[in-house]
Amino acid sequence: MIRRFDLFLPLLLLLAACAAAPVAAPRAGLAPERKVLTVAVLEFEDHGIGQPVSTQGLGRTLADRISEQLAGRPDLRLIDRESLQKVLEELSLTSLDIADREGQLRLGKLLGAQYLIMGGYTSLAGGLRIDGRIVEVERGIAEGSSLEGGVAERTLLEKSFSKQMAEQLTAKAGLPMGATKTGQDFFLQGLALEQSNNNQKALEMYQKALAIDPRHHEARERMENLLLKELQ
Numbered sequence: 001m002i003r004r005f006d007l008f009l010p011l012l013l014l015l016a017a018c019a020a021a022p023v024a025a026p027r028a029g030l031a032p033e034r035k036v037l038t039v040a041v042l043e044f045e046d047h048g049i050g051q052p053v054s055t056q057g058l059g060r061t062l063a064d065r066i067s068e069q070l071a072g073r074p075d076l077r078l079i080d081r082e083s084l085q086k087v088l089e090e091l092s093l094t095s096l097d098i099a100d101r102e103g104q105l106r107l108g109k110l111l112g113a114q115y116l117i118m119g120g121y122t123s124l125a126g127g128l129r130i131d132g133r134i135v136e137v138e139r140g141i142a143e144g145s146s147l148e149g150g151v152a153e154r155t156l157l158e159k160s161f162s163k164q165m166a167e168q169l170t171a172k173a174g175l176p177m178g179a180t181k182t183g184q185d186f187f188l189q190g191l192a193l194e195q196s197n198n199n200q201k202a203l204e205m206y207q208k209a210l211a212i213d214p215r216h217h218e219a220r221e222r223m224e225n226l227l228l229k230e231l232q
Contacts, residue, residue: 008169013174037173040079040113041067044132045095045120054151055123058158062130066117075175079111087111101140108137115173117165125133126151130161152216160188183213190222200228 044059063081070076087110098118108116119132120228128151133144145168147161163185171173190205206223207214 001224030230036075036077037115037175038077038079038111038113039070039109039115039117039169040084040111041070042084042098042116044118044130045122047122048124052123052151053130054123054154058121058154061158062119062121062132062162063117065162066165068101068130069162070169073175079113084111103138104135104137108135113137115169117169123151123206128154128157130157132161132165132171134165143168154186156191160191163188183209183211183219185209185218186212187216187222190219194222199230202226 033203040155041063043204044062046055046059048055067078070078087107091097091106091110093103095109098107098116106114108114114137116137117132118135119130121128121130123129127148129146129148131144131146133142135142145164147164149157167189170197186205186209190202190209192197193205194202203223203226205217206226210223213219
């Protein structure tokens with residue numbers, strides 16, 4: 001118990017202080033020219049049995065939230081929903097076809113997309129699992145990501161997962177990071193880590209959220225609960 005207390009004592013002190021460290025300003029200079037990448041975000045599939053009221057419309061909402069996270073970047077062009085749906089109908093592609101390498105290549109080439117973002121979700125016994133993958137069309141390489149939580153936390157899961165997928169695409173495509181992260185950004189990242197049972201990393205994210213915004217009550221509450229849990 002003493003060792004555990006000693007381990008988390010710095011975090012407890014940081015939580016009490018909520019001191020923000022100054023963020024170094026980026027160096028001025030000319031940004032290198034970057035190729036604009038085209039990305040298509042597909043509606044997520046319902047992999048559960050039936051469709052409970054609690055998850056109705058989730059597939060489209062996830063696609064919309066991911067698109068919102070990526071929107072506004074000068075180095076990305078998003079395929080709009082109408083164009084995407086039109087191509088799917090023209091190619092007569094089903095969700096099973098798109099899961100296939102050949103189907104992904106056909107869709108990507110017709111859309112002119114270098115990356116496809118797709119996935120599905122499963123709701124069972126009050127729980128909700130969201131699985132997504134980013135497909136690099138030309139090479140056929142897919143990188144997955146998942147998030148689990150309670151159906152009651154649907155809105156938070158949507159926000160966390162969309163942020164997670166957007167950051168994953170940014171890293172995978174080698175794109176520069178966007179604007180400086182806010183306290184809410186770190187909070188959502190911590191929430192995703194906590195729900196993936198990575199409590200140590202989650203604590204770090206909540207700590208960063210509070211350093212930026214000491215009045216972020218949700219981050220403080222989550223951090224306090226995790227610290228108490230770890231000390232038990």
